[in-house]
Amino acid sequence: MSDSETIFPNLESRYASARSCAKAIVHAVGKDIRLALPLGIGKANLLTNALYDMAKEDPSISLKIYTALSIVRPTPSAGLERDFGGPLIDKLFGDYPGLTYAIDRGKGQLPPNVEVEEFFLATGTLLSNEYAQRHYNSVNYTHAMRRIISCNVNVLGQMIAERDGRYSLSCNSDLTLDMIPYMRQHVPRDQFIVVGEVNPNLPFMPNDAEVPAETFDVFLDCDGYDLPGPPASRVDTTSYAIGLRAATLVKDAGTLQIGIGSLGDGAAEAIRLRHQNTEEFRKAITALPGEKGPVEIGGTDKFETGLYGCTEMFTQGMFELLLSGLFTREVYPDRPVTLDGGFFLGPQNFYKKLHASSNDILSRINMTSVGDINALYGREDEKRAQRQHARFINIAMKVTVLGAVISDALEDERVVSGVGGQYNFVSQAHELDGGRSVILLKSTRESGGKVESNIVWNYGHTTVPRHLRDIVITEYGIADLRGQTDEECVKRMLAISDSRFLDQLAEDAKASKKLRKDFQIPDDWRHNTPEMIETSLAPFQNVLPAFPFGTEMDVLEQNLALALPHLKEKMASGERFGFALKAIFGANPDRYQDHMERIKLDKPNGLKDKIMAKLVAQALDDVL
Known part of the structure; x- marks a missing residue:
């Protein structure tokens, strides 16, 4: 008994x-x-x-x-x-x-x-x-x-x-x-x-x-049931611009943690590119304009010694780096572990690969206590010895020009997600010798046809306070904020902001006595535009795939996954009438017969379906 x-x-x-x-x-x-x-x-x-x-x-x-x-x-x-x-x-x-x-x-x-x-x-x-x-x-x-x-x-x-x-x-x-x-x-x-x-x-x-x-x-x-998984993220050019910059800050023989989503996947794939195709990686980095940041803390060479992974969320990107031979630094004396993780969640092919992995691969992964990963207390000397040159790479929704990070809630305090472990990792980066917190941020967001800056003067909610500011990366460059005065932080954040919002951000800073009244925005910052990033990375599309770790979607679904949000955005914006007229009088759904069949518009039933088919065809024309 x-x-x-x-x-x-x-x-x-x-x-x-x-x-x-x-x-x-x-x-x-x-x-x-x-x-x-x-x-x-x-x-x-x-x-x-x-x-x-x-x-x-x-x-x-x-x-x-x-x-x-x-x-x-x-x-x-x-x-x-x-x-x-x-x-x-x-x-x-x-x-x-x-x-x-x-x-x-x-x-x-x-x-x-x-x-x-x-x-x-x-x-x-x-x-x-x-x-x-x-x-x-x-x-x-x-x-x-x-x-x-x-x-x-x-x-x-x-x-x-x-x-x-x-x-x-x-x-x-x-x-x-x-x-x-x-x-x-x-x-x-x-x-x-x-x-x-x-x-x-x-x-x-x-x-x-x-x-x-x-x-x-x-x-x-139970007989077994399928695990739920989010779809693989599409990594767009903006995400790659940010990820490539992040990859230059990772030091060989160091420690790595990466967050989720397209920015996290972009960073993981950029790190893999640096390791497997160093020449193309260096060319892409050179092509990107803007602030290069403290590249001396990382590098652009292949990883000879390899990395140790210490990540709350064991993502597919981290797993692919392990399979690609980047996580090779063993940190325990009695077992070959090269990656510690707290939980995992990801697309279906991630689960399938884990299920099919050999004992040798799985022995390198240690799913363990989140308290062990996210904090230094308890075995502190051992953890400090393991976490050499730590780079904790996380994602934000917004960042203020003084370095406060917003990642979990809106200004009205409605919760988007949660704090999770982001604060822990930022704090830990400051506590470790050689550790750095790296926040990835798309400089803008678009909703209803309106573009907004994700770099703001202030915000009514904060996830990580500004006194823990460290490194922030947008598609336009790297801002190293650690140890800098408020005025210098403002300048460095302006340098990686979208040019459409520079004047207002500078005026806000001047009004709050954080920037000299006679400060003039440099001409180079005026070129921080999406078009500049697209042009800079256009020659490297063959090494920057949209789905670097695979996707559950076939080619038709990938195309539609681009077109349908574009259609929704257009129809919610002030451009909806012009877009609709262009579609009705110019779009040809017959060009996309397979796409139409996938969404049951290949045989339109009535005027409404015919118009919808034309709208979808126009959206496909726009994005493909």
Whole structure:
């Protein structure tokens, strides 16, 4: 008889039914269920849905869920969005069982006996959801466990991998590795149940992620379901301009962390280009005008010694760098680990590659505690020795000219995503000898036909305060802000701003006494335009692919993924009438018969469909 069987006599060690498992858990701990779930894909979805269904059926059950980044299968609107997005969503989500609490929350239909609190929201999807905004908890990733423990959680549900009787936390070692031992030590044994939902589709990760069977009180077996994944990001020319600049700051034999999205992928691919095709990399860097920044802290040579990866989110870009032979610096005396990660999330081909990887490759990846990765406390001497020449590369939405970084919320305090670990890495960069924080930022954004600067004088929300300012990179150059006066920071940020916004930014700085009244904007900065960047990198398109790590989309879908947002933007702008007239009288849908067939416009049914086909054809003309 196992220890858990003694403590929970009515609880079986394994269940094949999520409903039966949920009933047994309620019987074991009572009707006050406080459920902790990992961030992202590591949630025990089947168990969670069963517990939620029971709470909906029985108002006497109180269910409180503590988690982050609840992934919901998108539901496209009718018409063009559904015809294009439906098949693509099927590729990205497969038979992934949606989290019913998240679906109901999106509809405003959570029952009163259920509460959901998250410390990181699915990016940009819950800005208008009052419940999610009110129940968001703003904490650093490293402090999330403290919050969860303070809520007296009594159930932890985690998706796990199993191989030959061995078990792995796989995608989410981040908080679980620390949380379970803490709870075992500080909470009565019969007041905390750990459930492992075994999914054969989850890659088995060794090293710290591998835990003994005794870690779990209960196993919930399932036939396996698909892991959800965001689509691979398209890396545009702007992202490559930023990524190429970032790659010059990475030092051989150093340490690397990279954030997510097109900017993160652009940086990863630029680093790979530097390693595999150094000559073309140097030519591209030389072609880019603007401030070069402190290139002496990095280089443009091939990586001879190699890097060590220390990253909260183990991204596909980091994995591709490992496969390309860049992560070769071993940092532990007893195992060949060259990359430490806290959690992973990515496109479907990322999961497939992990699943198919050899033991030799996987042995180099250590999915471990996020507290170990994001902070120096605990084994500090060892961590300092490992994290030589650290480059922590992260992404921002906006940056002020004085160096404050905005990454998680809007000026009205509505949360876009969450703090996550960005603050931790910026702070850590300042604490490490030779460490640098590198913030990547597109200089502008466009919405409804209006272009706005992402470099602003001030903003009503801050993620990283200006006293931790360090390196900021836009497509127009690198601004090294560390140790600089406010006036010098203003000048360096103006130098990497889009020329359309220079005058107003300079005037704001002068009005606040941060820039000399007689300061004149140099002529070179007046050339900071998108056209300049496109022209500079045009000769290098063959080494700067739109999807450097592959994509789930075929060529037709890639074209439509460019054209349809362009169409939406045009029709929401002041150019909509001119665009529509041009399409109606000039566009030829027959040129794009295969594209039209993909979105069910190859045989238009009525005038509305005929006009839509012409609008799509015009958008394709514009972007291809």
